[in-house]
Amino acid sequence: MKRVKLGNKLKIKFSIVLILLSLVCIIIAIDIMLEPHNTVVYNGVVTISDEDFDQVSKMNLDGQWEFYWDQLLISEDFNILELPVDSYVKVPETWYEQVLDRIVYKHHGVATYRLQLNYPVSIQDPAISVKGIATAYKLYANGKLLVEVGKVSENPSDFMDAEKSLVIALPNDTQSIELIFQVANLNYANGGIKHSILFGSEYDLAQEKTSRISLQLLIIGSVLIFGVYYLVLFLLQPKNKTALFFSFLCLITALRSLMWGEQPIMIFFPNTNYDMKVMINYITGINLIPSLMLFVLSIYPLEHNKTILRLLLLPTVIFDVLLLLVSKEFLSGLSSLLYISILLQLGYIIYVLIKAVIKKGDNAKLMYCATWIFILTIIQDILYNENRGGLDIGNMFIYGNIVVLMAMSYVQAKQQARTQQKLILYNENLIEADRLKNKIISTEMSFLQAQIKPHFLYNALDAIANVCEKDGKQAGNLILDLAIYLRGSLEFNNLDKMVTLEKELEFVDTYFNIEQARFGEKIQLQTDIDVPLNYQIPILILQPLVENAVRHGISKAINGGTVYVRVKEIHQGICIEIEDDGVGIEPNMLSTLLVEGDTSGVGLINIHSRLLKIYGSGLHISSKKGQTIIKVNIFKERLS
Numbered sequence: 001m002k003r004v005k006l007g008n009k010l011k012i013k014f015s016i017v018l019i020l021l022s023l024v025c026i027i028i029a030i031d032i033m034l035e036p037h038n039t040v041v042y043n044g045v046v047t048i049s050d051e052d053f054d055q056v057s058k059m060n061l062d063g064q065w066e067f068y069w070d071q072l073l074i075s076e077d078f079n080i081l082e083l084p085v086d087s088y089v090k091v092p093e094t095w096y097e098q099v100l101d102r103i104v105y106k107h108h109g110v111a112t113y114r115l116q117l118n119y120p121v122s123i124q125d126p127a128i129s130v131k132g133i134a135t136a137y138k139l140y141a142n143g144k145l146l147v148e149v150g151k152v153s154e155n156p157s158d159f160m161d162a163e164k165s166l167v168i169a170l171p172n173d174t175q176s177i178e179l180i181f182q183v184a185n186l187n188y189a190n191g192g193i194k195h196s197i198l199f200g201s202e203y204d205l206a207q208e209k210t211s212r213i214s215l216q217l218l219i220i221g222s223v224l225i226f227g228v229y230y231l232v233l234f235l236l237q238p239k240n241k242t243a244l245f246f247s248f249l250c251l252i253t254a255l256r257s258l259m260w261g262e263q264p265i266m267i268f269f270p271n272t273n274y275d276m277k278v279m280i281n282y283i284t285g286i287n288l289i290p291s292l293m294l295f296v297l298s299i300y301p302l303e304h305n306k307t308i309l310r311l312l313l314l315p316t317v318i319f320d321v322l323l324l325l326v327s328k329e330f331l332s333g334l335s336s337l338l339y340i341s342i343l344l345q346l347g348y349i350i351y352v353l354i355k356a357v358i359k360k361g362d363n364a365k366l367m368y369c370a371t372w373i374f375i376l377t378i379i380q381d382i383l384y385n386e387n388r389g390g391l392d393i394g395n396m397f398i399y400g401n402i403v404v405l406m407a408m409s410y411v412q413a414k415q416q417a418r419t420q421q422k423l424i425l426y427n428e429n430l431i432e433a434d435r436l437k438n439k440i441i442s443t444e445m446s447f448l449q450a451q452i453k454p455h456f457l458y459n460a461l462d463a464i465a466n467v468c469e470k471d472g473k474q475a476g477n478l479i480l481d482l483a484i485y486l487r488g489s490l491e492f493n494n495l496d497k498m499v500t501l502e503k504e505l506e507f508v509d510t511y512f513n514i515e516q517a518r519f520g521e522k523i524q525l526q527t528d529i530d531v532p533l534n535y536q537i538p539i540l541i542l543q544p545l546v547e548n549a550v551r552h553g554i555s556k557a558i559n560g561g562t563v564y565v566r567v568k569e570i571h572q573g574i575c576i577e578i579e580d581d582g583v584g585i586e587p588n589m590l591s592t593l594l595v596e597g598d599t600s601g602v603g604l605i606n607i608h609s610r611l612l613k614i615y616g617s618g619l620h621i622s623s624k625k626g627q628t629i630i631k632v633n634i635f636k637e638r639l640s
Contacts (some may be wrong), residue, residue, distance in 0.1 A: 002311065009303050012566060014359065014442055015115060015572070019557075021586060022372060025372070028297075032224055033193065035525075037525055037597060038060065038062055039062055039063040039064070040059060040060070040061065040062060040254075041061055041062060041063025041064055041065060041091070041115060042063060042436070042576040043064055043066075043088060043115060044060055044064065044065055044066035044085065044088060044114055044115055045115070045116045046063065046115065046117055046118065047118040047355055048117075048118065048119045048120060048199070048501070049120055050120045050122050056200065057200055057204050058129075058198055058200030058201075058205065058208075059199050059200065059591055060196040060197070060198055060199075061091070061117070061128070061196065061197040061198070062086035062091060062092065063089075063090070063091065063113065063593070064089070064090065064091075065088065065089060065090075065091045065113045065114065065115050065193075066085050066086075066088060066113065066114035066115070067085075067086055067087050067088060067111060067113060067114075068085075068086045068107055068111060068112040069086055069087075069095070069109065070110060071086075071104055071110070071111070071112055072110050072112060072152065072154070072182045072184075073112040073114075073182070073230045074140055074143065074178065074180060075140065075143035075178060075180065076143065076161040076181075077143065078114070078537070081330065082216070083139060083560055085322050087103065088191075089113075091113065091123070091191050091193045091196075091197065092132070092194055092195045092196050092197075093192065093193075093194070094134065094190035094191060094192040094194055095190075095191060095192040096110055096189075096190050096191070096192075102266030104564060107185070107188075107189055107190065107191070108185055108186050108191070109184075109186075109191065109581055110152070110153075110154050110183065110184045110185075111180070111182075111183050111191075111192070112180060112182055112183070113180070113181040113183065113192075114178070114179070114181075115178075115179045115180075115182050116176065116178055116179075117170075117176070117177045117179055117199065118175060118176050118179075118195050119175055119177075119199070120175065121175055122201075123201055124172060124201075125167045125169065125172060125201050125202040125203055126169075126171075126177070126199070126200075126201070126202070127167055127168060127170055127199075127200065127201065127202035127205050127206075128167075128168050128170060128174075128179075128197050128198060128199050129162070129167050129197070129198040129200075129209065130164075130165070130166050130167075130168060130197055130198075130349075131163075131165040131166070131183065131195055131262075131263070131428075132163070132193070132194040132195030133149070133163075133183060133192070133193050133194065133195075134161075134163075134183075134185050134188060134190060134192060134194055135150065135162070135163065135185045135186075135188050135191060135274055135414075136148075136149060136150025136151055136152050136159065136160060136161050136162055136163035136183070136184045136185070137149055137150070137152060137183045137189065138152050138181070138182040139168060139179070139180070139181055140171050140178075140179070140180040140182075140513060140630060141171055141177050141178070141180075142171055142174070142177055143178070144171070146168055146169075147166065147168055148162070149162045149164050150184075150274070152182050152183070152184045153184060153449060154184070155440040156186050156187075159184055159186045159187075161185075161186075161187060161188070161274040161275075162273070162274055163263075163274050163277060164262050164263075164266065165209070165262050165266070166207045167202060167206050167209055169202050173366050174375070181193065185548075185624070187328075187329060188278070188328065188329055188332065189329055189332035189333060190332070193564075200609070202266065205280050209262055212262050213261075213262045213264055213267070216260070216264050217264055217267075218258065219257065219402045220254050220257045220258060220264065222402060223253050223257065223402060223405055224251070224254040225411055226246075226247075226250040226405060227248075227249075227250030227254060228247075228251075230243040230246045230247040230250065230412065230564070231243075231247040231557075231639075233247075233353070240334075240417070242295065242298040242299055242415070243300050243412070244414065244587070245291060245294040245295035245438070245538070246293075246295050246300050246408065246409075246412055248287075248291040248294075248610070249291040249292055249295050249408075250405060251290075252284050252287055252288050252291055255280060255283075255284050255289065256280070256281070256284035256285070256288065258280070259277060259280055259281055259284075259335045260288035263277075265277070265280075269524055270372070270415070273326070273593040276416065278328050278365065279323070279328070280413060282323055282328070282331060283320075283323065285325070285338070285588075286319045286320060286338065286597045287316065287320070288343050288378070289345045289346060289349075289378065290312075290345060291372060292315045292349065292371070293309075293313075293345050293348065293349050294348050296352060296353065296367065296371065297309065297349075297352060297409070299361075299362075299363075299411070299415075300353075300356045300361055300364070300366065300441070303352045303355040303356050303359070304348075304352050308348065309348075311616070312341075312344060314347055315337070315338075315341035316341065319331075319334075319341075320616075321335075321381055322334075322399075326567075333598075336553070342378065345374050345377065345382075345588045349371055349638075350368075350371065350372075350375075353367055353368040353371055354368070356368075358593070362411075362415075363410075364410045366407055366410070366411060367407075367408070367411060367471075369405075369407075369576070370403075370407035370408055370414070373403060373404050373407075374404040383578055391518050431502075434613075439588065462518065464478045464479060474517075477513070478513065478514060478517050481508075482514055484506075484507070484510045487536050497538075497539045498536040498537065498538060498539065499536070499538075499539045500533060500534050500535065500536060500537075501529070501534070501535045501536075501537055501567065501631075502533035502534065503526065503532050504537060504539075504542040504543065505533070505540065505542065505565075506530070507526075507542070507543045508525070508542055508543050508546050508565065511543055511546065511547060512525045512546065512550075512563075515550055515555075519555060519560060521560075522559070522560030523550060523554050523555065523561065523563070524560075524561070524562040524563070525546070525561050525562070525563050525565070525606075526563070526564050526565070527564075527565045527566075527567075528560055528564070528565070528566040528567070528568075529567045530566075530568045530569060531567050531568065531569050532568060533572050533636075535574060536609065537574075537576075537634050538602065538611070538614060538634075541576075541607060541610075541611070541632065542565070542576065542578075543632055544607060545576075545578045545607070545632070546563055546578060547629075548578075548604065549563045549578055549579075549580035549582065549630075550563060550580075552582070552583075553580035553581075553582025553583060553584075553628055554580050554581065555582070556582060556583045557581075557583050561580055561581040561582045562581055563578065563579070563580045563582070564577075564578070564579040564580070565577075565578060570633065572633070572635045572636060573633060573634050573635040573636045574633075574634050575631060575632070575633055575634075576632040576633075577629060577630070577631050577632075577633070578629070578630045578631075578632075578633065579627065579628070579629045579630075580627075580628050581626055581627055582628065583625075583626075584623050584624055584626055584627060584628055585621075585627045585628055586624035590596075590621065590623055593607050593621060594618065594619060594621070595606075604619060604621075614638050615633065615634065615635045615638065617633050617635070619631070619632060620632075620633075
């Protein structure tokens with residue numbers, strides 16, 4: 001008892017240490033992520049020297065930009081009117097989040113951002129990389145319109161939102177450039193320059209953009225392959241819910257990654273509008289963590305509570321429904337509630353994994369570490385969307401997810417390997433069981449033959465004794481037939497052996513000769529063979545069926561009868577037909593004749609089972625009063 005209590009205390013202490021260590025690591029990581037932007041712009045001016053570019057090949061134009069609220073201005077307006085600066089705002093950041101001299105800007109409206117950029121002569125092809133400006137903008141450089149994304153207007157009927165990731169070449173005839181961004185946001189919660197404007201050589205920026213897109217597409221393709229593979233696996237194994245949830249996780253991650261970084265979705269669907277992007281962003285953001293939670297809980301089903309799971313999934317269902325019913329602006333106002341829901345779900349996932357680690361569950365430690373990495377990517381995802389922190393790790397979500405999904409794929413693959421091992425063992429057991437079944441069938445047939453032989457031998461010897469008095473030569477032939485019959489009967493220990501049709505027919509003749517010695521001309525045998533006599537068939541198939549027709553058919557008829565043996569070719573092989581015009585089989589007995597456990601047709605059942613095993617097709621019996629027909633198809637291709 002003391003050892004049990006000591007073990008429980010150690011588990012509790014281990015859990016506490018694990019939780020505290022995880023929390024310390026996550027706090028340090030978040031602190032690094034929240035490192036403030038490196039300010040290079042002061043009072044709307046940035047001067048970049050050669051020394052700056054000796055250290056880095058590009059620079060974020062973060063800092064204090066000139067800001068003019070509710071005005072769409074161009075260079076001439078500043079030159080002619082000499083406008084005073086409204087205020088200086090932080091870039092990157094939405095204007096609603098700016099708190100300057102107690103001025104709070106509205107969610108919706110228009111504004112002008114202005115920056116004076118001075119750069120060294122060593123940069124021959126100046127350019128900027130722009131993304132994440134909400135939700136439409138025009139860019140002017142030294143009074144010249146360079147690009148318009150969407151339609152900038154104060155009038156809602158003329159306004160159109162859009163978003164693109166662009167590398168824009170700047171004038172290279174001067175080392176001083178006035179940058180003016182006219183920005184409009186009339187339909188979403190937050191507007192403004194949400195992400196850093198990156199300055200550098202056009203060649204370097206374009207190369208970096210191409211490299212990032214290529215790497216993103218490679219990662220997205222890999223994740224997508226994982227998702228499709230496990231979806232197909234689920235379709236083949238509908239009870240494998242883990243494969244289904246992992247497939248959802250991969251597909252949602254791949255879809256969300258299309259919206260990240262350089263937004264590869266625009267390569268495949270260049271006309272994707274802003275509303276569609278926002279919709280995809282919300283759908284994937286709402287359902288990503290629930291997919292992860294369902295996947296983890298499907299691996300460790302004994303470590304979670306179904307009621308808690310339903311409660312945690314309820315907000316996800318509500319947000320999914322709201323996504324279809326309310327505007328995106330209204331939904332964006334509920335972002336804080338969504339983040340709380342996500343954090344609660346993540347907390348429960350960690351709780352379940354800690355229990356699994358303590359109980360030494362399969363791959364629990366790997367899943368625990370992978371999930372923490374995934375949590376860091378989710379936190380970074382939230383910080384990215386909320387424009388928090390100055391660390392340039394915008395692609396961490398993508399790269400972190402591929403690492404996590406590979407780890408989780410390893411767990412899945414290990415489970416599949418274990419399942420495969422079980423299947424191999426199961427198949428081996430089936431083979432052994434099949435071998436034992438054959439042995440039992442052989443024993444049953446031997447037992448049946450042992451039961452039949454005393455009666456048959458007595459009747460055969462009695463018939464031979466009678467013939468001896470009349471015809472000694474015929475009696476000698478009957479004794480030879482009996483010897484051949486008995487020798488053939490001993491082949492039951494090798495039931496998989498194949499023999500020629502000719503040999504089986506000879507065996508039938510020897511049997512029938514003996515029976516005719518008993519019954520005389522009362523019983524007759526007629527054969528109609530339309531196939532080569534060297535055709536291979538399983539041993540002891542034909543004679544037992546003829547014997548069955550004699551014993552249970554024509555011998556019981558008052559006037560006797562005839563057994564017809566017909567063999568003809570079919571497309572897949574040959575068809576053997578045994579017909580007799582005896583008493584027939586009662587309908588109630590016919591329906592159960594080939595059913596396991598029915599003792600009235602043990603011999604037929606054994607032959608039927610052997611044929612099923614070899615060819616996948618057994619005996620076909622039809623009967624009515626005065627006629628019974630048994631058909632056997634012997635195919636060229638064997639199953640075993």
